[in-house]
Amino acid sequence: MPLTDRFRGPLLRTAAFRMAMWQAGLFALMLTALLGVVWQKINHYAESELHDEVVGEVSNLRQAAASGTLPARLRRQLSGHVAASEYYLLTDARQQLIEGNLHYRPTAPGWQIVPLEGAIGADHSDADQVHLLVTHLADGHWLVVGRDNRSLIELGEVLSQSFIELGVLAIALVLLSGGLVGWRYFHCIDTLGARAERVLEGNHELPLIGSGRGDEIDRLATRLNQMLARTQVLMAGMQQVSNNIAHDLRTPLGTLRQRLEASLTRNETGDIPKSVVSQAIDDVDGIQATFSALLRIASVETKQRHSGFDLVDLSALFEHVAETYRPVAEDDGYPFSSDIAAGVQMHGDRSLLTQSLANLIENALHHTPKGTRIVLSLRQCAGGWLGSVTDHGQGIPAALHRHVLGRFVRLESSRSTPGNGLGLALVVAVADLHGIVLQLKDAVPGLRVELQYVERPPRGRSPPHDTPAIANKRASNT
Numbered sequence: 001m002p003l004t005d006r007f008r009g010p011l012l013r014t015a016a017f018r019m020a021m022w023q024a025g026l027f028a029l030m031l032t033a034l035l036g037v038v039w040q041k042i043n044h045y046a047e048s049e050l051h052d053e054v055v056g057e058v059s060n061l062r063q064a065a066a067s068g069t070l071p072a073r074l075r076r077q078l079s080g081h082v083a084a085s086e087y088y089l090l091t092d093a094r095q096q097l098i099e100g101n102l103h104y105r106p107t108a109p110g111w112q113i114v115p116l117e118g119a120i121g122a123d124h125s126d127a128d129q130v131h132l133l134v135t136h137l138a139d140g141h142w143l144v145v146g147r148d149n150r151s152l153i154e155l156g157e158v159l160s161q162s163f164i165e166l167g168v169l170a171i172a173l174v175l176l177s178g179g180l181v182g183w184r185y186f187h188c189i190d191t192l193g194a195r196a197e198r199v200l201e202g203n204h205e206l207p208l209i210g211s212g213r214g215d216e217i218d219r220l221a222t223r224l225n226q227m228l229a230r231t232q233v234l235m236a237g238m239q240q241v242s243n244n245i246a247h248d249l250r251t252p253l254g255t256l257r258q259r260l261e262a263s264l265t266r267n268e269t270g271d272i273p274k275s276v277v278s279q280a281i282d283d284v285d286g287i288q289a290t291f292s293a294l295l296r297i298a299s300v301e302t303k304q305r306h307s308g309f310d311l312v313d314l315s316a317l318f319e320h321v322a323e324t325y326r327p328v329a330e331d332d333g334y335p336f337s338s339d340i341a342a343g344v345q346m347h348g349d350r351s352l353l354t355q356s357l358a359n360l361i362e363n364a365l366h367h368t369p370k371g372t373r374i375v376l377s378l379r380q381c382a383g384g385w386l387g388s389v390t391d392h393g394q395g396i397p398a399a400l401h402r403h404v405l406g407r408f409v410r411l412e413s414s415r416s417t418p419g420n421g422l423g424l425a426l427v428v429a430v431a432d433l434h435g436i437v438l439q440l441k442d443a444v445p446g447l448r449v450e451l452q453y454v455e456r457p458p459r460g461r462s463p464p465h466d467t468p469a470i471a472n473k474r475a476s477n478t
Contacts (some may be wrong), residue, residue, distance in 0.1 A: 020178020027174050028167065035163045039156070046155050047131075050147050051111070054133045058145050065137050074099040085148045087120065087130060093140035106134040106142045116148050126150050188217045196224055256280055314344040314453060317354055318378045318387065325361050325376075333370035339377040344385050346453050348434045356430040359423040360389040360449050368393030372446070384454035392446035401440040 064070040074088055078101055089100030104114060112132040120130075127148035135143045259280045322338040329336035357376075364374050372393040379386055396404060405428050427449075431438040437452035 020175060020182055023178060024171050024174040028171055031167050031170055035167065039159050039163065042159060043152060043156065046152055050131060050149075050151065051133075054131065054145050054147055058133055058135055058143065061143060061145065062135065062137070065139070065141070065143065070143070071099055085127070085150055087132070087144075087146035087148070089142070089144035091142045093142075095142070098141070100144070102132075102144060102146070104132065104144065106132075106144055109134045109136045126153055128153070185217075189220075192217075192221055192224060196228060309347050309349055312346055312348050312350045312353060314346055314353075314385065314387070315340055315342050315378060317350065318357070318376060321354060321357050321361065322376050325358070325365075329361075329365060329374055332365065334365060334368075335371075335373045337373070337375050339375070339379065341379050341385070344378060344453070346385075346434075349430075352430045352433065356427040356451075357387070357389070359427050363423050364389060364391040364393070364447075368446075381452065384452060387451040387453065388448050390443050390446060390448040392443060395442060395445055395447045396440065398442060404440070405438075 061070060061073070064073045071090060074090055078088065078099060087100075087102050089102040089104065089106075090098040091100075091105065092098060095105045101120065103120060104112075106112070110133075112134055113129055114132060116127050116130045127150035130146045130148045132144050132146035135145075137143055263280070318338070318340045322336075322340065326336045326338070361374065361376065364372070368374075368391050372391050375388075375390040377386075377388050377390070405424050428438060430436075431451065435454065437450075437454070439450045439452075441448045441450060
C-alpha cells in the first residue's frame with residue numbers, strides 16, 4: 001500500500017482527532033465538577049442570605065414583642081403587605097393561634113426545614129420547602145418566621161440553564177480546536193508521507209521538510225531523513241555490490257573456465273597435472289571467500305550482531321592481535337611494534353572487533369613494500385580511547401580516503417594483488433555497528449587508520465577469542 005494511502009483516511013479516524021475527543025471528554029468531566037462546585041457555593045450563599053433575612057426579621061419582631069406591640073404588628077403585615085414567600089406565626093404557650101399564616105406548630109426552638117404543603121396547607125407555588133426559625137419568647141409565646149425556597153429553585157434553574165449552555169459551547173470549542181489541530185497534524189504527516197513516498201520512488205528530495213518550529217513534526221522529519229538516507233545508502237550499496245560482483249567475479253570465473261577446458265583437453269591424453277586442479281580449487285575458494293565476506297558485511301550492516309555484544313577487554317584484544325601478527329609480519333620482512341594502554345574496555349562483539357583490526361593489519365601487509373614499518377597502538381584521547389594501525393609505506397592520496405572505504409575498491413587497476421576489496425568495507429560496517437569513529441590520515445609517509453572508541457565501562461579483563469582470520473594467521477605462523 002502506498003504511504004499516502006495510509007494518511008488519506010477520514011479526519012475522524014486520525015489519532016489527533018481521537019486525542020481531541022479524549023480531551024473533550026476530560027474537559028467535560030472537569031467542567032461538570034467545576035460547575036457543580038460553583039453551583040454549590042452559589043446555592044449556599046443564597047441560602048445564607050435567606051437565613052440572614054429571617055434572622056433580621058426575627059430580631060425586629062422580638063423588639064416589638066418586648067414593647068407589647070407584636071400581635072398588632074403581625075396583624076398589619078398579614079393584612080396585605082406580606083410577600084408570597086414570607087410566613088409568620090405567633091401562638092400562645094398552648095400552641096393556640098394568635099396571628100399568622102402557617103398551619104405549622106412549633107415543638108422546639110431553632111431552624112426547621114419542612115415541606116411547604118405541610119406548613120401552609122395548600123401548595124400552589126414553585127417552592128417545595130420552607131425555612132423556619134422558631135423562637136420561644138420570654139412570655140411563653142412561640143414566634144415563627146419563615147421563607148420558602150422559591151428563590152433558591154429559580155436561581156438553580158437559571159444556573160443550570162446557563163451552565164448547560166456554557167458547557168455545550170465549551171465542548172464545541174474544544175472539539176473545533178481539536179479538529180483544527182487534528183487537521184494540521186493530518187496535513188503535516190500527509191505531506192511527510194507523500195515526500196517519503198517520492199524519495200522511495202527515487203526522486204531524492206531529502207531532506208524532508210518539517211514544520212520549521214523545532215517541534216515533534218521536525219523531530220519526526222529528522223528521523224525519517226535519517227531512515228531514508230540510510231535506505232538510500234543501502235540501495236546505492238546494493239547497486240554498487242551488484243556492479244562490482246559482476247566485474248570482480250568475471251575474471252576468476254573466466255580463469256576457472258579456461259583451466260577446466262584445459263583439463264578436459266589434457267584428459268583426452270590422460271595427462272592432467274595436479275597443479276591445474278589445485279589452481280581451480282584456489283579459484284573456487286577465492287569466489288567463496290568473496291561471497292562469505294559480502295554476507296558477513298550484510299549481517300553487520302543490518303545490525304543483527306547486537307545480540308552478541310558483551311564487555312570486551314580492548315587492551316587484551318589489541319595485545320592478542322599484536323602477538324599474533326608480530327611474528328608473521330617480521331617473517332615477511334615488515335618491522336612490527338605496538339604501544340597499547342592497559343585497562344581499556346567497551347561493550348561490543350569481540351569477534352567482529354578482532355576481525356576488523358586484523359583486516360587493517362593485513363591490508364598494511366598486502367599493500368606496502370617489504371621493509372615497511374607497521375605500528376599498532378591504543379592510547380587515551382579526548383572523549384575516549386584511540387586505536388590506530390599505521391604503516392610507513394607509500395600511503396593513499398587524501399582525495400581517495402573515502403573512496404577506498406567502499407566495497408570492491410582496489411587502487412591498482414590490474415587487480416594483481418591478493419584480496420577482493422572487501423576488507424576495509426567490513427571495518428567500516430563494524431565501526432558503524434559499534435559507534436566507532438573511523439578516519440584515514442596521512443602518516444607522512446604512509447597511512448594511519450584511526451578508530452576512536454568512546455565507551456569506557458568498568459575495568460575487568462577477559463581473554464579474546466580468535467576469529468577465522470586470526471586462527472589462520474596463527475596456524476600459518478606455526
